[in-house]
Amino acid sequence: MDLVELLERCRQGDELAWEVLVRQYQSKICAIAYTYVGSADEARDLAQDIFIRVYRRLDTCRDADRFQAWLVQIARNACLDHLRRIKARPPRQDIPAEEMYDLVAEQPDPEQQWLQGARKKMVFKALQTLSAINREIILLKDMQGLPLEEIARLLNVPIGTVKSRSNRARIELARAVQGLGGRPGAEAVS
Amino acid sequence: MMDRRFTCRELEEMLDDHLAGDLSAAFEHQVTLHLAACPHCRDLVETARVARDVLAGGEDGDFTDGVLAATSGSSCERAHDLIGDLAAGRLGTLDRQLIRQHLEHCRDCEELATTWAWLAPELREMGDMIPDPAFTQQVLDRTCRARRPADVARDLVDDLVQRRLVGWWERMIRRPRFGLEMAYAATLLIVALCGWPEAPLRHVPGQALEVMQASPSITLAQLSVPAREAARVTEPARRWVWGNTGGRLVGAASGVSADWNASRDRSRPARQQAGRHADGVGRAVKQREWAQALGQMDLLRRDLGLAWRLWLNDGRSADSNADSSPNPME
Numbered sequence: 001m002d003l004v005e006l007l008e009r010c011r012q013g014d015e016l017a018w019e020v021l022v023r024q025y026q027s028k029i030c031a032i033a034y035t036y037v038g039s040a041d042e043a044r045d046l047a048q049d050i051f052i053r054v055y056r057r058l059d060t061c062r063d064a065d066r067f068q069a070w071l072v073q074i075a076r077n078a079c080l081d082h083l084r085r086i087k088a089r090p091p092r093q094d095i096p097a098e099e100m101y102d103l104v105a106e107q108p109d110p111e112q113q114w115l116q117g118a119r120k121k122m123v124f125k126a127l128q129t130l131s132a133i134n135r136e137i138i139l140l141k142d143m144q145g146l147p148l149e150e151i152a153r154l155l156n157v158p159i160g161t162v163k164s165r166s167n168r169a170r171i172e173l174a175r176a177v178q179g180l181g182g183r184p185g186a187e188a189v190s
Numbered sequence: 191m192m193d194r195r196f197t198c199r200e201l202e203e204m205l206d207d208h209l210a211g212d213l214s215a216a217f218e219h220q221v222t223l224h225l226a227a228c229p230h231c232r233d234l235v236e237t238a239r240v241a242r243d244v245l246a247g248g249e250d251g252d253f254t255d256g257v258l259a260a261t262s263g264s265s266c267e268r269a270h271d272l273i274g275d276l277a278a279g280r281l282g283t284l285d286r287q288l289i290r291q292h293l294e295h296c297r298d299c300e301e302l303a304t305t306w307a308w309l310a311p312e313l314r315e316m317g318d319m320i321p322d323p324a325f326t327q328q329v330l331d332r333t334c335r336a337r338r339p340a341d342v343a344r345d346l347v348d349d350l351v352q353r354r355l356v357g358w359w360e361r362m363i364r365r366p367r368f369g370l371e372m373a374y375a376a377t378l379l380i381v382a383l384c385g386w387p388e389a390p391l392r393h394v395p396g397q398a399l400e401v402m403q404a405s406p407s408i409t410l411a412q413l414s415v416p417a418r419e420a421a422r423v424t425e426p427a428r429r430w431v432w433g434n435t436g437g438r439l440v441g442a443a444s445g446v447s448a449d450w451n452a453s454r455d456r457s458r459p460a461r462q463q464a465g466r467h468a469d470g471v472g473r474a475v476k477q478r479e480w481a482q483a484l485g486q487m488d489l490l491r492r493d494l495g496l497a498w499r500l501w502l503n504d505g506r507s508a509d510s511n512a513d514s515s516p517n518p519m520e
Binding site: 015023026030035043111119171177 | 270271273274301302305306308310312313314315316317318319320322325326328329330333334335
């Protein structure tokens with residue numbers, strides 16, 4: 001489906017077009033939200049808020065080629081706003097990540113499906129050990145596939161900086177995974 | 191031979207032994223003398239000594255690492271920059287060859303490259319997180335299906351006006367007593383506006399009659415001030431009336447006016463009493479004296495009924511039985 005036409009229909013108020021757009025990008029938005037907040041419930045609510053923001057600002061995106069980058073920017077801003085808001089709150093008694101991964105639900109919820117496989121759990125744990133900026137760069141480049149130019153625009157840094165940070169972030173993540181037992185040939189952490 | 195100084199070529203041949211310390215004392219002395227006089231051989235001996243130290247360094251004696259350590263430094267950092275593109279297949283031919291050769295000899299970088307090779311596709315998969323089935327519908331409910339405040343307000347007004355108010359009115363007008371109650375209410379309204387001394391429109395009925403009674407020959411100066419403008423506006427109509435009725439309407443209006451004045455005078459005490467009780471109702475309500483308010487309203491009702499009877503009646507006693515007279519207010 002042509003994204004240019006789809007976006008134009010959405011701007012005209014076509015509900016069917018909007019539904020198609022939501023379904024097309026909801027998995028990416030949920031993944032972005034979850035990577036930032038680390039909680040499935042919060043990520044779900046946050047993802048809905050992100051789509052509401054997108055719906056209200058559709059008229060501001062006139063270049064379909066940059067739509068994904070524009071979408072990710074809105075998602076990132078919403079996640080950062082959310083994190084700033086909860087920063088002031090007293091800390092909750094969260095379930096540790098290891099116990100959370102082991103919780104068994106009657107039906108696999110989206111978080112469990114997303115983290116299925118020991119590898120993904122290990123990768124997610126390793127991601128949380130990275131610095132915020134490195135985690136963000138991994139999210140934008142390696143998880144969402146944004147080009148360097150868009151990431152540089154999003155983070156307001158030179159492209160060269162993004163590139164060098166991206167390389168460092170990858171090495172940092174690889175070392176973190178190795179530190180959790182994800183060495184080549186070794187059994188992944190279960 | 192011991193007196194002849196070594197040549198450079200001879201020194202080169204003895205270089206290894208010299209560095210290993212295997213020369214005799216006499217030969218070492220000659221080498222020393224030669225080196226003191228020959229800068230070229232001094233550089234040669236120094237370079238050979240460094241190379242020997244390099245070869246001797248490292249646990250596994252890796253020559254390349256030693257050379258790199260002494261020259262440009264480790265190439266691992268450069269390899270780290272290329273690991274990601276290697277896994278993605280984005281390297282050019284030369285870069286690919288270079289890094290592969292490095293990985294063959296650098297265990298640490300080789301492990302990192304292998305780790306990243308399976309990490310990259312995992313991260314790409316983690317870039318999508320499928321939400322629960324209700325997610326999409328909830329987003330739609332909060333976006334394109336959400337009602338705007340203007341729509342909510344309009345629907346509220348429509349509901350209030352169409353369903354409730356109109357429905358109430360339709361139910362009201364179908365009731366048998368509706369006509370009677372409307373006449374009752376209209377009477378109360380007219381009495382409230384015109385029929386008691388403090389009424390705001392108490393002069394209107396008199397002025398209306400005055401206008402109707404005024405013949406075109408009556409000058410405006412003979413009319414009261416409020417009636418003059420009304421007379422000016424209605425003059426064409428009045429001329430027509432006068433012209434077509436020959437004054438009969440005047441007579442009728444005069445008769446009506448006389449009856450009106452008589453009724454008004456007859457019912458004045460009762461109307462004034464009603465006015466005082468109406469004031470009493472207002473005061474009691476303001477003071478939240480509900481029992482007193484109800485009492486005053488009851489008295490007001492009786493006063494209005496009496497006033498009505500007196501208005502209609504031109505001779506009956508004001509004390510006559512209320513039940514015997516048709517009083518639409520009761």
